[in-house]
Amino acid sequence: MSTFIRTLIEQEVLHRRRFLLAGAAGLGAMTVPGVFGKGRAMAATNDPALAWSYRDRATAYWNSVVSGGEAFAESLGKPKSALVNLINEGSSEKSLSDLKSFLAKTGGNCAIACDANDSPNARPVVEAVKAANAYVSTMWNKTDDLHPWDFGDNYVCHMTWSDVKPAEDTARILFEAMGGKGGVVHLGGIAANNPAIERLQGLKNALADFPDIELLDAQPADWDTTKAAALMSSYLTRYGDRITGVHCASDQMAYGVIEALLAEGIDDMPIVSYDGNPEAVKLVQDGKLLATVYTNPYWGGGILTSLAYHAAIGTFKPSEEPNEHREFYGPTVLITQEDAAEFSAKYIDAVPDYDWNDFWGPTNGQIQYN
Amino acid sequence: MGGILSRENIIRWAALLVLLALIALFTALNPAFLSQRNLARIAIAAAPAMMVALGVTFVIVMGSIDLSMEGAVSLAAVLFCLLFVKLGGALLPWGWLAVPVIVLFGAFYGMLTGLVHVRLKIPSFMASLAMGFVGTGAAVMITGGEIVRIGDSTFRMLLTWRILGYPLMVYVAIACIFVALFIQKHTVLGRNFYAIGGGEELAHASGVNVRAVRIAGFALAGAFYAIGAIFQVAKLGQAEAATGANFMFVSITSVVVGGVALWGGVGGVWNAVVGVLIVNVIANGMVVIGLPNFLQDGVLGVLVILAVVLATDRRAVAFVK
Numbered sequence: 205m206s207t208f209i210r211t212l213i214e215q216e217v218l219h220r221r222r223f224l225l226a227g228a229a230g231l232g233a234m235t236v237p238g239v240f241g242k243g244r245a246m247a248a249t250n251d252p253a254l255a256w257s258y259r260d261r262a263t264a265y266w267n268s269v270v271s272g273g274e275a276f277a278e279s280l281g282k283p284k285s286a287l288v289n290l291i292n293e294g295s296s297e298k299s300l301s302d303l304k305s306f307l308a309k310t311g312g313n314c315a316i317a318c319d320a321n322d323s324p325n326a327r328p329v330v331e332a333v334k335a336a337n338a339y340v341s342t343m344w345n346k347t348d349d350l351h352p353w354d355f356g357d358n359y360v361c362h363m364t365w366s367d368v369k370p371a372e373d374t375a376r377i378l379f380e381a382m383g384g385k386g387g388v389v390h391l392g393g394i395a396a397n398n399p400a401i402e403r404l405q406g407l408k409n410a411l412a413d414f415p416d417i418e419l420l421d422a423q424p425a426d427w428d429t430t431k432a433a434a435l436m437s438s439y440l441t442r443y444g445d446r447i448t449g450v451h452c453a454s455d456q457m458a459y460g461v462i463e464a465l466l467a468e469g470i471d472d473m474p475i476v477s478y479d480g481n482p483e484a485v486k487l488v489q490d491g492k493l494l495a496t497v498y499t500n501p502y503w504g505g506g507i508l509t510s511l512a513y514h515a516a517i518g519t520f521k522p523s524e525e526p527n528e529h530r531e532f533y534g535p536t537v538l539i540t541q542e543d544a545a546e547f548s549a550k551y552i553d554a555v556p557d558y559d560w561n562d563f564w565g566p567t568n569g570q571i572q573y574n
Numbered sequence: 575m576g577g578i579l580s581r582e583n584i585i586r587w588a589a590l591l592v593l594l595a596l597i598a599l600f601t602a603l604n605p606a607f608l609s610q611r612n613l614a615r616i617a618i619a620a621a622p623a624m625m626v627a628l629g630v631t632f633v634i635v636m637g638s639i640d641l642s643m644e645g646a647v648s649l650a651a652v653l654f655c656l657l658f659v660k661l662g663g664a665l666l667p668w669g670w671l672a673v674p675v676i677v678l679f680g681a682f683y684g685m686l687t688g689l690v691h692v693r694l695k696i697p698s699f700m701a702s703l704a705m706g707f708v709g710t711g712a713a714v715m716i717t718g719g720e721i722v723r724i725g726d727s728t729f730r731m732l733l734t735w736r737i738l739g740y741p742l743m744v745y746v747a748i749a750c751i752f753v754a755l756f757i758q759k760h761t762v763l764g765r766n767f768y769a770i771g772g773g774e775e776l777a778h779a780s781g782v783n784v785r786a787v788r789i790a791g792f793a794l795a796g797a798f799y800a801i802g803a804i805f806q807v808a809k810l811g812q813a814e815a816a817t818g819a820n821f822m823f824v825s826i827t828s829v830v831v832g833g834v835a836l837w838g839g840v841g842g843v844w845n846a847v848v849g850v851l852i853v854n855v856i857a858n859g860m861v862v863i864g865l866p867n868f869l870q871d872g873v874l875g876v877l878v879i880l881a882v883v884l885a886t887d888r889r890a891v892a893f894v895k
Binding site: 424433435437459482483 | 604609611612615618619718719721723730733734741806809810817858861862863867868
């Protein structure tokens with residue numbers, strides 16, 4: 205625990221120091237890339253500085269993403285601290301201003317991985333990077349009309365995840381366990397969230413192939429354990445024994461469902477969830493969950509840093525890559541009772557040794573827009 | 575004065591009447607609502623929020639407000655789990671020690687909030703909100719965003735062991751309600767809360783140590799938040815930095831819906847109990863009668879306004895701020 209606190213403090217100190225330096229460098233530095241930018245060869249001779257711009261390290265998810273980025277930095281023989289943390293604390297303005305300070309400080313000789321906090325913010329971020337002739341790869345947030353190939357080499361790539369197919373896969377596992385008949389209830393995330401919509405859609409897609417299974421109800425429990433427990437209890441009153449399976453849009457809600465059922469003395473209900481949190485993987489191993497889905501944020505964080513870095517040093521030229529190498533879906537790993545132990549040993553108990561030069565191997569195809 | 579249907583009587587019983595009307599309505603639309611099993615489900619859902627609402631009631635009666643409950647519950651829940659695991663991870667022989675320790679910790683945490691409010695002369699809503707953030711932040715630091723689980727089946731009997739169809743937790747909650755009622759009615763402290771809420775200067779002039787009573791009020795609230803946190807852990811078998819999420823909305827809404835006036839001096843434990851039940855009955859009932867989810871938030875809002883209108887005597891106040 206103390207290591208966590210120490211890292212947090214170190215990281216905050218760095219954060220502050222960098223800010224002061226950036227301030228000292230001043231706006232003047234912003235013009236430097238303008239002067240040298242055009243003339244500079246594609247393959248920068250300098251070692252580009254690395255940064256990850258994201259929300260907040262306190263959540264397990266982002267901690268994993270940035271740990272991946274640090275692992276990449278270490279693979280270059282650098283210390284973890286070589287990866288600068290640009291923490292936006294959920295503010296798009298801070299995200300953009302920190303990023304501009306970083307660009308100014310490094311004179312554009314940098315490789316950045318970034319979640320722009322919200323979709324509209326991705327454009328100014330990418331434009332600032334382009335103006336400084338630096339390199340950026342993005343994750344999760346960007347508008348549908350913003351594409352890496354419109355920015356030459358500077359906007360290296362974008363990675364996101366589609367949850368429809370994995371949610372459909374878990375639904376199929378659930379339906380098989382239910383013997384292909386009965387009633388299922390769904391507990392969803394915050395109704396307007398994209399992952400919540402996609403995960404429910406996945407369930408509906410699977411339902412089409414199982415005519416004897418009825419979707420009794422699908423309501424949001426806002427990704428919240430307590431709300432999920434209360435919603436599950438209410439479902440039990442309304443549908444009682446007609447419920448023979450539960451489809452949860454996240455592990456966090458599945459914990460609440462399991463406890464609500466435990467309170468009723470029900471411990472054999474087939475349940476599937478999503479996210480692949482360590483606790484959920486343990487529950488899969490213990491037979492309390494049928495399946496969950498892991499999106500490997502660690503690899504995502506590392507590979508986006510690697511892609512931006514290698515574009516910056518000229519290992520490959522992004523503009524010569526096909527579109528599926530510029531916009532792609534991240535990997536998803538389905539965890540079932542058969543492979544949970546193996547998964548746990550591979551991803552949780554130990555950190556796999558990733559090949560950070562295998563840029564696109566584990567990805568899941570080009571992003572499709574509706 | 576004025577018989578059974580006097581204005582005072584109607585306002586006094588309004589919250590309870592609203593609760594009964596809601597139960598009648600939901601039962602008419604789906605008889606399963608009134609089944610013993612469903613009532614037990616509502617009781618389980620209500621138990622942790624009930625403790626938090628009881629705590630904040632004392633503070634609101636004093637005319638202050640306490641918004642630290644989310645951080646306090648998260649931190650108490652996380653510390654409880656860690657301590658419980660440290661003490662062997664089972665209720666016996668030593669795990670039970672975590673219960674009094676965490677309740678005392680809650681009181682200490684509330685006392686800090688009270689001190690910040692009284693000594694630094696920061697308005698209670700700001701002082702408590704800030705202390706709430708401190709609690710959440712501390713919980714994040716301690717857990718590093720991870721979940722702490724308690725698997726001990728003896729401790730979980732609070733949820734799983736049923737007497738007459740209701741889990742043990744519900745009986746403990748009822749006992750806590752009686753403790754709160756006792757504090758309110760039969761202790762000097764309880765009466766002083768009303769004295770301060772009714773008129774601070776007057777209370778001060780009458781020899782009440784207003785500062786000490788305020789700090790004691792926050793400490794008492796903190797102890798109840800800690801009990802709420804322990805119930806929450808018993809209910810979910812785990813704690814994390816987000817364990818206290820939503821408690822602010824649920825508890826403040828419940829207390830106000832039950833007829834405790836935010837300007838202090840009016841209402842008490844009984845109103846909080848009815849208020850928590852109203853909010854939980856609505857949440858459960860809307861799903862049980864099959865109300866489409868996009869209507870649920872709107873209906874909840876309307877029902878809350880309706881309950882407040884009926885349950886609070888607003889003729890007594892000249893203006894509302």
